[in-house]
Amino acid sequence: MSKGKSSLPFEVMGEKAGKSTTKRLTILVKPERVDGIIAAIRALHLEAVIYDVKSAGKEKEKVASGRGVGTIELAYTNRKVVAMIVDAGRIDDVIDALRNVLGGESKAVVVVAPVDGLVTL
Structure with missing residues (x-):
């Protein structure tokens, strides 16, 4: 690491006037929707x-138990x-690309949060 290029303990990138210009998107989705979401993200070169x-929400997943005669509801x-x-x-x-992939229905939760700092190691 060269001197003068790091502002330890962390390096803030993309900051203007104290406000973050980068955001962290967190998308909570069912496993069968991931391929479409990743394709949309790659199409945007991200x-x-x-x-x-x-x-542990409203939906419960059921799985077959034993020899297929019963089901168990998972927590x-x-x-x-x-x-x-x-x-x-x-x-x-x-967000528009995600809506197009998901068909406009509510099939995912997206959390947008500011990024205060990034550390490049």
Whole structure:
């Protein structure tokens, strides 16, 4: 690491007048929707990280038990979290692309949060 190029303890990138110009989008979605979402993100020349998570919400997932004669209702459902960092000016483009992929129905939850700092290691 060369001196003068780092402002440890963290390096803030894209900051103007104290306001963050980058946002973190977190998309909570069913696993079968991930391929379409990733295709839309790649079409915008963006990258994302995918996490496997379990959701304890209204929906319950049922699985066959034993030799297929019974079912068990799980306390959770499997979900995926797609996370990405986006320039604030592109948020509307990303949201529109997600709406097109999901068919306009409410099939995902999107959280938009400011990014206060990025560390490049």
